[in-house]
Amino acid sequence: MLTVHKANKLKGKCVVPGDKSISHRAVMLSGISKGTTKIGGFLKGEDCLATLRCFQQMGVKVREEKNQLFITGKGLHGLEEPEDVLDAGNSGTTMRLMAGILSGQDFYSVITGDASLRKRPMKRIAFPLRKMGAGIDGRKMGTQAPLTIRGGGLKGIEYQLPVASAQIKSAVLLAGLFADGVTSVIEPRVSRDHTERMLQSFGVTVRQDGLKCTVKSEELQATHIEVPGDISSAAFILVAAACIKGSDVTLENIGINPTRAGIIDALCQMGAEIGIKNKREIGGEPIADVRVKGSDLKAVEIGEEQIPSLIDEIPVLAIAAVCAKGTTRITGAAELRVKETDRISAMEEELKKIGVEITALEDGMMIDGPQIITGGSTDSHGDHRIAMAMAVAGLLSEEPITIDNHHCMAVSFPGFIETIENLREG
Ligand SMILES: O=C(O)C1=C[C@@H](OP(=O)(O)O)[C@@H](O)[C@H](O)C1
Numbered sequence: 001m002l003t004v005h006k007a008n009k010l011k012g013k014c015v016v017p018g019d020k021s022i023s024h025r026a027v028m029l030s031g032i033s034k035g036t037t038k039i040g041g042f043l044k045g046e047d048c049l050a051t052l053r054c055f056q057q058m059g060v061k062v063r064e065e066k067n068q069l070f071i072t073g074k075g076l077h078g079l080e081e082p083e084d085v086l087d088a089g090n091s092g093t094t095m096r097l098m099a100g101i102l103s104g105q106d107f108y109s110v111i112t113g114d115a116s117l118r119k120r121p122m123k124r125i126a127f128p129l130r131k132m133g134a135g136i137d138g139r140k141m142g143t144q145a146p147l148t149i150r151g152g153g154l155k156g157i158e159y160q161l162p163v164a165s166a167q168i169k170s171a172v173l174l175a176g177l178f179a180d181g182v183t184s185v186i187e188p189r190v191s192r193d194h195t196e197r198m199l200q201s202f203g204v205t206v207r208q209d210g211l212k213c214t215v216k217s218e219e220l221q222a223t224h225i226e227v228p229g230d231i232s233s234a235a236f237i238l239v240a241a242a243c244i245k246g247s248d249v250t251l252e253n254i255g256i257n258p259t260r261a262g263i264i265d266a267l268c269q270m271g272a273e274i275g276i277k278n279k280r281e282i283g284g285e286p287i288a289d290v291r292v293k294g295s296d297l298k299a300v301e302i303g304e305e306q307i308p309s310l311i312d313e314i315p316v317l318a319i320a321a322v323c324a325k326g327t328t329r330i331t332g333a334a335e336l337r338v339k340e341t342d343r344i345s346a347m348e349e350e351l352k353k354i355g356v357e358i359t360a361l362e363d364g365m366m367i368d369g370p371q372i373i374t375g376g377s378t379d380s381h382g383d384h385r386i387a388m389a390m391a392v393a394g395l396l397s398e399e400p401i402t403i404d405n406h407h408c409m410a411v412s413f414p415g416f417i418e419t420i421e422n423l424r425e426g
């Protein structure tokens with residue numbers, strides 16, 4: 001159990017660990033490329049370590065030197081049939097993106113995950129991958145993990161995504177690297193585009209035409225990847241500092257890819273004082289230093305269009321809404337119900353325990369602010385984002401907040417508590 005006490009101010013500079021989405025993709029793409037890829041800033045969080053172990057089980061060699069990973073790929077057709085079940089742990093990204101790659105392999109594989117992941121919907125990737133020719137089965141009529149995959153013999157398809165999901169888009173595009181003909185995905189709204197950007201760094205031609213993205217089979221060539229700081233991890237610090245008057249924090253080297261930076265836009269709409277400095281691009285991804293100062297916040301309306309760019313940040317955005325004047329309304333976010341936990345219900349349950357009123361909607365939530373956070377005992381539901389959102393609430397709370405099952409923070413942000421404590425002034 002973790003106890004978090006109120007903070008007077010947060011001050012200083014910090015870095016956050018590498019981007020989780022980019023770290024997963026760096027392992028996967030280097031694993032199926034030719035040559036050795038050097039990866040700096042790789043996130044050693046539980047999710048990305050699960051991806052790394054899965055690729056090692058398929059014969060991919062990984063070496064670490066001076067905090068950099070060197071991954072020697074097996075080419076498009078060199079992965080080895082894993083002798084045992086692949087374990088994606090808590091990570092939806094690992095399971096769904098890897099299913100795309102496994103669908104292209106001329107072998108049989110089984111992929112499972114923890115109790116949370118085994119409940120998450122997999123039909124969304126199994127359906128298009130079967131259309132391409134993969135033999136995929138699983139529990140609950142082939143819709144839940146463990147999944148079995150007999151890959152090979154794929155043909156390209158054009159697929160209209162039913163939801164704006166980078167995981168479904170990426171699974172189909174990655175399978176497309178092994179398919180005969182061209183493979184296209186059409187998204188209903190823009191979702192994070194790290195796969196498309198990184199494929200190009202590995203020398204693959206990616207055609208983007210509005211919301212339609214097309215690839216065809218092409219060998220990947222090893223490259224050098226620098227993983228930026230994860231904006232989804234930075235979000236916890238951004239919200240905490242924005243809510244505490246007198247705070248002034250600079251987060252260095254944060255990825256500000258526009259398909260991911262919705263939390264910055266949302267906080268600016270709420271009147272937060274945020275400055276973006278030292279903008280640059282590394283390996284096709286925009287990064288910058290982000291400075292945030294504490295100020296009075298006002299409520300915001302977040303709808304369907306903005307959701308994909310801040311989907312993982314909604315639990316902590318809810319904490320900002322508690323401090324903001326007026327009614328914050330978040331809608332179009334039904335996807336929150338199928339994350340590591342049902343994040344709408346989990347936030348409703350946990351906020352009530354610390355004296356905060358919230359109205360849960362089928363596809364979002366409404367919060368009237370400002371409200372006083374009284375403090376109390378909470379539980380993470382085994383979900384890293386809920387655990388860290390509750391820790392941010394603790395920094396703002398009259399009385400301390402305890403968080404049960406807080407170790408899941410290491411899924412995406414190892415060292416979260418130390419990072420916060422280093423910024424605490426009083
Ligand atoms: O592609 C990715 O790396 C991710 C995509 C998002 O999921 P969906 O594709 O299900 O929206 C996000 O919530 C997840 O944390 C990471």
Ligand SMILES: C=C(OP(=O)(O)O)C(=O)O
Pocket residue numbers: 020047090091092093094312339340385412
């Ligand atoms: C939803 C998340 O990740 P994943 O889908 O990879 O489990 C997340 O990190 O918030």
